[in-house]
Amino acid sequence: MTAKNSVSKPATGTASPPAEVDVLIVGAGVSGISAACHLQQMHPQRTFALLEARNATGGTWDQFRYPGIRSDSDLQTFGYRFKPWTGNKSLAPGADILGYIREAADEHGLADHTWTSHRVDAADWSSEDLRWHVTVTNTETDTTFTVKATWLSTAAGFFSQDSAYIPDFPGRDDFKGTFLHPQFWPEDLDVRGKKVVVIGSGATAATLVPAIADDVEHVTMLQRSPGYILPFPDVDPIANGLRKAFGAKAGHAIARWKNIQLYVGMYRISQRYPGLARKFIRKLQESYLGADFDYDTHLTPRYNPWDQRMCLVPNGDFLKSVGAGKASIVTGHIDRITEKGILLKSGEELEADIIVSATGFDIQPFGNIRISVDGDAKPFGERISFRGMMLSDVPNFSYVIGYTTNSWTLKSDLVAEHVCRILTMLDEAGAVACVPRPPADMETEQFSPHFRPGYIERNVHLFPKQGDRAPWRSPVVYDEDVREMKYKPVVSRDLELLYRANALALGVDDKAEVSA
Structure with missing residues (x-):
């Protein structure tokens, strides 16, 4: 496999993404491409846009060019679940991985939905219209505009693309x-x-x-x-x-x-x-x-x-x-x-x-985007991770932080698929949004207490905390996450639904007959 040239603008030739989409995905690296491909497969009727701050797709695998750059995970698990890795090498060179990611994007027609050189600066959830109002800058023209989205998926990793530690x-x-x-x-x-x-x-x-x-x-x-x-x-x-x-x-x-x-x-x-x-x-x-x-x-x-x-x-x-x-x-x-x-x-x-x-890295969780709810931008470190992919009291928002004991992409695929299951659940419930609400009696601890390399230890306060029970804990082992995110019902007593009719938060209890 060889790396293909990335598309700097969609094939349609439009200068800017749509003013409003169902799902807005931030980051066109391995996780963002996974999110878009899953959405295409499981919710083809939904509109979406994929925004990338750099001028090329591929994320880390396009940016890092030092000699020998390669995966430190085998490509059978680092590769996507839905796309076979056909290369001979299990620990593959970076150029081969970049080509594989871009092949997946091409096979799913993502060029028409992808805008590079578009940086997401801020996102504010509006309880009035149950939408994200996302501030986007076209870095080539230095123009700023707003995109509205029902769901916001951040797949921008946890370190800065522009600086290093x-x-x-x-x-x-x-x-x-x-x-x-x-x-x-x-x-x-x-x-x-x-x-x-x-x-x-x-x-x-x-x-x-x-x-x-x-x-x-x-x-x-x-x-x-x-x-x-x-x-x-x-x-x-x-x-x-x-x-x-x-x-x-x-x-x-x-x-x-x-x-x-x-x-x-x-x-x-x-x-x-x-x-x-x-x-x-x-x-x-x-x-x-x-x-x-x-x-x-x-x-x-x-x-x-x-x-x-x-x-x-x-x-x-x-x-x-x-x-x-x-x-x-x-x-x-x-x-x-x-x-x-x-x-x-x-x-x-x-x-x-x-x-x-x-x-190491200059840590910037969630692409350094200013996330707020009705104007309240609480620091990420004051929020709690839900299922290792959502944040407490933040509606219709997901993120990806991969494993330390398994390949990063295993988590990317799980999150992408679970977001699609949530969207199905919302459709069946007649709801527009959902928001994780932590139990009042739950104790918390800092992010990833069992994994603390220097670059995490210096910046652990920037990451969301985790709770003392499922689904508020972030498993470090893939099989534990699979049980929680793939096989358990999406509905949870800690996940409230928001309806457009009255814009009130209506709880979902254990007996709710909503399937996903």
Whole structure:
């Protein structure tokens, strides 16, 4: 698969989206495309618009261009449920994923509904007309206008497309070489024969290091503390065999189910038997680095496996680069940046021609859109997540924040399908809108208490809280979400319905005979 050219304007040639639609989707990346495709399949009669702030579709997979960019989840589960992944590689290059996303959009005719270079700045729910009034800016013409929508779906991710997180390193301005963040990798950057230091221990660093190791003089991954790095085959022979035996659609479905169970099983075993999981990971790493490597310092995190996202490296390429001496890991704290590189607090100095700050994201949940209800813009951190996809006291609104223990797209598909089920329920009930209302006696806690990488920990106050019971908790495991969002009734005592006749909130109790 190869990435197709994106459409900057709809095929109809209209300059602006419609003034009013049934569903407005914000973000034309993997989640936004999923939302639009599900809507096309399950509610073809509804009007919708897909708005993207950047000048191309594809989201992360169009923006990130650093060497080696790839998925850190297998494409059987990262791929859409409704569109088989037919590529040979399970951990695929970014360009292949971008092509796959755009193929899905093309197959569903989304060009006629998509407007790039259209940034959503604010959205206010009006209880008077039971509509969202959404403020949109065309960034090419710098004109602002309003689009009305019955349902607002945000699929803009949780980090800024325009900025990245870089710590305030002392002496950074003294450095004579090239300093950059991988989110904004220059196309003309030549790393050949250079000494490169990559600051960070996450998936970006583990991807970038082996991608440039053969070209540079040497590359060093500098980390304050280690994360789990797990070798994983980049080709899934079982999935490829299933497609040949049963066809693309059925083979994809079986392989997807198989890999979901694999990830869920790995997570549950790791949580129940963390010591056993640590030993298993160590054995895999030793097959690449031998028994004499200093694993305790460089590859043994303080937390248990799957307490944070596991970094999968295809065929152990990162470990191979370290084992071959082309790359190295240094664990320590930065004292300052110098003219020639990085001085550590230990006194060691790492010489560098290029420093890459793979230090995480600039967090902006929900695309940094100002969300208000009748003019009241309560911070997201003061609201509570409902089914991991809606917000307390906010009508007809959904969002996507993917899993840490499974592929992001699994959550995207669940949310997209559940929104369609809600729309069906509203139709059958004769209602226009629904709004989650939290129980008065419910206690809350901060977002994702079991997943706190640095970029989340610094910004946890920006995310909605979660409650002490379903459906106000946000499961971290896919199968728990499936039970809540796919198989349980949409109707809930905590989900009130709004009717156009009198614009009053009428509760739905346990005995309501509304199906979805």
